[in-house]
Amino acid sequence: MSMTITEKILAKASGRRKVDPGENVWLDVDVLMTHDVCGPPTIGIWKREFGKDAKIWNKDKLVIFPDHYIFTKNPQANRNVEILREFAKEFNVQNYYDVGTERYKGVCHIALAEEGYNIPGTVLFGTDSHTCTSGAFGMFSTGVGNTDAAFILGTGKIWEKIPQSLKFTFEGKLPAYLTAKDLILKVLGEITTDGGTYCALEFDGDAVFDLSMDERMTLTNMAIEAGAMNGIIAADAVTEAYVKRRTNKSYEIYNSDADASYKSKFVIDASKLEPSVAKPHSPDNYDSVRNVKGTKLTKSYIGSCTGGKLSDFISAAKILLGQKVKIPTFIVPASTSVAQQLDEETISGITLKQIFENAGCAIAQSSCAACLGGPMDTTGRAVDGETIISTTNRNFPGRMGSKKSAVYLASPLTVAASAINGVITDPRDFL
């Protein structure tokens, strides 16, 4: 009867005592999340299939965050938000966080955590490939297409194939010059962009449980970069404290059995790793910062659901305190709550916001912004000929805007150090 954490959660959601990898089962969905890019087509399919009398299966379980194409004059992008707004009004969707109001939150995956929708032991689906981020809370979460999302919207159910699991145990202590981004880039370098196809990536080990929730979300966020269905970290006291501050919903904690079976297991000594990058144009194009240092840059970018959390800005600020950046450097808080904390958190008595401003960084409004390029007027968007270092999660050709730009992915420490020198720089030079 031994099972992994992912198998246990999916067994419960499908009403079974035991599930095995490869089995297709029907799940009861706890939360469906959508945003301004995939929400409108999902609503379209739902209306087509369910007709005039279309009903949302459970309004409390639907959450909508406009976040992708927000601060733009692009008419199609604005029309999408308009569709969400009308839908929320017509169907009285309470969990709609409209842009231009005090309720606006920013990037969906971080807002889900902050607003108390991430609950250990539950099942969350979203119309976004990085929905796997929520797995940091000891829950099952994954992305689906618009047809599947429309089906969930009408029924609250969806089928899923039970994934095999890959286990990554990070032993030892993470040195001060590394962050969770260095760990996940290492994983991607090892298993490549299809090494996790249709699998669950389970993260374990002392170095993982030492991490804050922000940092844990960096690990699970990039599970999809390996083709994985979900990333997952069992809930512990750190998780419980985070969740209890945000919701009084009950939760259930699951752990993998010691003799659960895995497709493969990796044990990595975190204390021996080096600051890492993913070179252009793929997140699995791993290298150490040491090997690429000195590469000339035109821009640096700290933002997105994977690299724009409070912990990312604390890391960056440690390096940027009292320094000046040599290249345009964008600070894009993932959420409005993170933006507010930039004003409150201090290092040596100076707020993070002040540190960034003194260093010459540009601070943008919370949203996905240039993480996925976006409309031409998006802050920080890549233009032809640029070489960018970024804390985001994808560096496929054209992902941040121009197809003729090159993007290095790295930790906020490495990005901040590189911004000061204008060339790729090892953060140890500043710590």
Added chain:
Amino acid sequence: MEKIIKGKAFVLGNNIDTDQIIPAEHLVYSMTDPEEIKKYGHFAFSGVPASQAGLPQGGVQFIEGENHISEFSIVIGGANFGCGSSREHAPFALQVAGVKAIVAESYARIFFRNSVDGGFLLPYETPVKLNDKIKTGDELEIEVASNILKNVTTGESFNLRALGDILPIIEAGDIFKYARQSGMLA
């Protein structure tokens, strides 16, 4: 749905991505207009490099001339079939071209889901590598009830993984039709 799927094999390698299945430039056609739909079939697998198209020799045209339906209706792939973008056009294009089933070692998750939920085709998994055992043009039969793939040309038989809970979805037509038939939806 047919109980036995019969057809000629078209054999491909690993990592057949959605750009090989239907290149992005062809995503502009209507998916509802009966005439325009044919374009999807016509361009199905047009992104596969010639040397890889129709193994073991390669160089086999999946679609002849101006046709939109292929003489091959069972695709034998390798690992990670359908990786790349989440476009639902990919399984759709193969359906239009007359593909009834794919047999591969593994699938990118969203392609697999789209194949089933849109009712486009049967994505069978094989526990053993088959794209080096079956040749393009071999006559195949898949018995849906028993999950047995028979190579009529060579007389060999292989066990495929059972489709399980998703077979009824494909039999019904798509995920919405299935839900209505099974009483999940009114």
